[in-house]
Amino acid sequence: MSSNVKVNGLDNYLDSFKRLEYGDRGPAWLRPVRKAAMERSVELGFPTVRDEDWKFTNVAPLAKKSFSPSESGDTVTLDDLAPFVFRGQESARLVFVNGEYVSQLSDSCAQPGGVIACSLAQSLELNQELVKLHLAQYQDYQDDFFSALNTAFVKDGGFVLVPNGSVVEKPIHLIYVTTKTAMPPATFPRNLIIVGELAEAAIVEEYVSFGGDEYFTNTVTEVVAAEGAQVEHYRVERESSRAFNIGTVRVQQARNSNVSCHGVLLGGGLVRNNVHPVLAGEGAECLINGVFMPGGKQHIDNYMRVEHTSPHCNSRQFYNGILKENASGVFSGRIVVHKDAQKTDAKQTNRNLLISDGAQMDSKPQLEIYADDVKCTHGATIGQLDEESIFYLRSRGIPEETARTLLLFGFAAENLDRMKQKPIQHYVVDLVKDWLPHGEILKELG
Amino acid sequence: MLEIKNLHVSIEGKQILKGLSLSLEAGEVHSIMGPNGSGKSTLAAVLAGRDGYEVTQGRVLYEGRDLLEMDPEERACEGVFLAFQYPVEIPGVGSIQFLNAALNAVRKHRGEEELDALDSLKLFKRKIEALHMRDDLLHRSVNEAFSGGEKKKNEIFQMAVLEPRLAILDETDSGLDIDAMRIVAAGVNALRSSERGFLVITHYQRLLDYIIPDVVHVLVDGRIVRSGDKELALHLEEQGYAWAGERDPVGMASV
Numbered sequence: 001m002s003s004n005v006k007v008n009g010l011d012n013y014l015d016s017f018k019r020l021e022y023g024d025r026g027p028a029w030l031r032p033v034r035k036a037a038m039e040r041s042v043e044l045g046f047p048t049v050r051d052e053d054w055k056f057t058n059v060a061p062l063a064k065k066s067f068s069p070s071e072s073g074d075t076v077t078l079d080d081l082a083p084f085v086f087r088g089q090e091s092a093r094l095v096f097v098n099g100e101y102v103s104q105l106s107d108s109c110a111q112p113g114g115v116i117a118c119s120l121a122q123s124l125e126l127n128q129e130l131v132k133l134h135l136a137q138y139q140d141y142q143d144d145f146f147s148a149l150n151t152a153f154v155k156d157g158g159f160v161l162v163p164n165g166s167v168v169e170k171p172i173h174l175i176y177v178t179t180k181t182a183m184p185p186a187t188f189p190r191n192l193i194i195v196g197e198l199a200e201a202a203i204v205e206e207y208v209s210f211g212g213d214e215y216f217t218n219t220v221t222e223v224v225a226a227e228g229a230q231v232e233h234y235r236v237e238r239e240s241s242r243a244f245n246i247g248t249v250r251v252q253q254a255r256n257s258n259v260s261c262h263g264v265l266l267g268g269g270l271v272r273n274n275v276h277p278v279l280a281g282e283g284a285e286c287l288i289n290g291v292f293m294p295g296g297k298q299h300i301d302n303y304m305r306v307e308h309t310s311p312h313c314n315s316r317q318f319y320n321g322i323l324k325e326n327a328s329g330v331f332s333g334r335i336v337v338h339k340d341a342q343k344t345d346a347k348q349t350n351r352n353l354l355i356s357d358g359a360q361m362d363s364k365p366q367l368e369i370y371a372d373d374v375k376c377t378h379g380a381t382i383g384q385l386d387e388e389s390i391f392y393l394r395s396r397g398i399p400e401e402t403a404r405t406l407l408l409f410g411f412a413a414e415n416l417d418r419m420k421q422k423p424i425q426h427y428v429v430d431l432v433k434d435w436l437p438h439g440e441i442l443k444e445l446g
Numbered sequence: 447m448l449e450i451k452n453l454h455v456s457i458e459g460k461q462i463l464k465g466l467s468l469s470l471e472a473g474e475v476h477s478i479m480g481p482n483g484s485g486k487s488t489l490a491a492v493l494a495g496r497d498g499y500e501v502t503q504g505r506v507l508y509e510g511r512d513l514l515e516m517d518p519e520e521r522a523c524e525g526v527f528l529a530f531q532y533p534v535e536i537p538g539v540g541s542i543q544f545l546n547a548a549l550n551a552v553r554k555h556r557g558e559e560e561l562d563a564l565d566s567l568k569l570f571k572r573k574i575e576a577l578h579m580r581d582d583l584l585h586r587s588v589n590e591a592f593s594g595g596e597k598k599k600n601e602i603f604q605m606a607v608l609e610p611r612l613a614i615l616d617e618t619d620s621g622l623d624i625d626a627m628r629i630v631a632a633g634v635n636a637l638r639s640s641e642r643g644f645l646v647i648t649h650y651q652r653l654l655d656y657i658i659p660d661v662v663h664v665l666v667d668g669r670i671v672r673s674g675d676k677e678l679a680l681h682l683e684e685q686g687y688a689w690a691g692e693r694d695p696v697g698m699a700s701v
Contacts, residue, residue, distance in 0.1 A: 387497065394495075396552075
């Protein structure tokens with residue numbers, strides 16, 4: 001593509017790739033994939049603000065840092081993890097420390113009904129054929145630098161397999177912890193989630209820092225939803241306010257499947273939240289729903305690409321942002337309707353509240369429609385709390401500060417209410433309350 | 447209880463109320479009728495403390511205190527309640543959470559013990575049953591996707607929960623079907639007591655068939671031009687507002 005090959009910022013990644021022999025170790029079929037992805041990363045180079053898709057997010061600060069793939073785990077105890085565990089409400093918990101699976105912290109890999117929840121590293125050995133069939137088959141790394149880089153360093157992550165007809169009642173929880181290490185690490189979690197015909201499952205990906213401050217997390221998750229599958233995917237971002245996190249969730253949906261991609265983005269210094277479902281079978285439905293709430297100097301960029309390739313599919317997007325202090329946010333929502341995707345019904349709503357003068361938001365809807373019988377709508381708002389609503393609450397005796405807090409919470413709760421898994425919903429509701437100015441008022445109200 | 451003296455109010459430099467005076471005692475129901483643009487809703491808004499209204503002359507005393515000096519929430523805690531003409535939809539804020547916040551703010555101000563979640567829920571259910579309303583509104587966001595009638599009934603329900611001393615109803619009857627109107631009127635009538643005053647602002651005489659007022663005031667162009675008993679409302683219905691401004695209606699006791 002580009003004749004002017006940029007290697008800037010990639011030297012340390014290339015060095016690590018060679019030194020750790022990513023191209024020469026692991027399953028034979030995977031080696032050429034990694035090599036090709038590494039080559040492609042070098043060709044593509046870090047995107048710049050001149051790239052249309054990166055217009056509002058400058059990754060130059062990330063390119064300048066010399067992060068390199070983590071080579072060591074660290075000691076994390078179950079006590080450390082206690083605040084992150086949905087007590088008794090998880091059907092499995094997979095914990096990754098600095099990119100590597102830690103079995104002592106994890107729980108019940110083998111599930112009833114043939115359900116598998118284990119590390120990708122394990123499944124590369126145990127379920128090789130299945131992994132080979134799906135891994136890197138959906139998320140294109142030819143045109144996306146960060147996906148290419150992740151693919152070059154594929155090693156570990158979560159592997160979930162829910163066989164046809166199986167129902168996993170409680171969520172499967174994947175926790176990615178980054179600790180303080182001598183060299184600030186880059187980690188490349190790679191998740192593969194396969195949900196069979198008429199099967200049901202909920203998966204939570206949660207990113208947290210335990211002492212890790214400035215580091216780089218680059219994730220790719222591929223979700224395969226077979227015919228009639230029902231999947232809820234949650235991405236919870238709670239990392240340090242100096243961490244870089246570039247993550248992609250790529251969903252492949254077969255006929256009549258129903259997938260929800262929820263996002264709760266509170267942490268991270270520079271965050272890119274890519275969500276890319278492809279509705280590839282008739283009657284498929286997709287919900288993209290979330291809240292993002294940056295403060296301080298955080299920057300959170302939500303990049304949605306909803307692709308309709310089959311007729312009679314529905315997609316809904318609801319993303320609400322609350323931005324405080326000097327934070328900035330982006331919402332790009334692209335809906336692509338291919339020419340055969342007649343009777344598509346696609347809707348997108350992005351609402352944003354700026355609660356400080358220094359906060360900034362860019363919202364960009366994009367429709368690309370090649371079919372002629374479709375219904376697509378989009379709407380975006382950027383503003384402040386509604387004065388009439390504040391007055392309404394005050395006229396009932398509620399003090400102004402409480403009124404504002406209630407309304408801010410309500411703004412987030414509209415979308416939190418769509419998160420059907422109760423333990424997760426309660427968990428994120430508490431996180432949001434902790435984040436809000438005067439959120440303690442809400443806890444008193446119960 | 448409420449004493450409005452020579453009240454002048456303007457919005458963005460435009461004079462809306464031009465010397466309105468009114469005196470309401472506890473136990474009384476006063477109705478204010480008037481054509482569109484006469485200043486009815488402005489009066490309600492100023493009494494509840496909405497921003498953007500400039501009082502250029504006159505004053506309002508509530509229980510002997512200067513009402514206009516108080517913040518909206520203080521007025522509410524002191525017992526002033528406004529049923530909104532257009533209740534606001536608040537997505538994401540649950541009705542129970544909202545009512546709890548309001549009830550406990552008011553109770554705290556009155557020196558009463560705050561209710562825990564269970565006790566307040568019981569109270570809400572009791573109140574809503576007494577009003578013959580469905581309790582599903584409790585489990586929805588405040589007014590979100592409510593019909594016009596549901597919103598107005600919700601105002602009456604909130605009034606029943608907060609037990610104000612002075613309730614101002616701003617065109618609560620507008621747009622209601624007859625069933626909703628009956629529920630609203632029954633809600634008001636159930637709260638009538640010697641301790642409580644009502645200011646019922648309406649466009650139509652019909653509401654006053656259900657809520658019998660002690661006094662009817664006719665508001666035209668920012669001033670009260672006539673006051674009388676409930677018969678005045680009937681005359682108005684027949685003769686129109688122009689008549690009220692023109693001459694002394696026969697047989698109307700002055701109040």
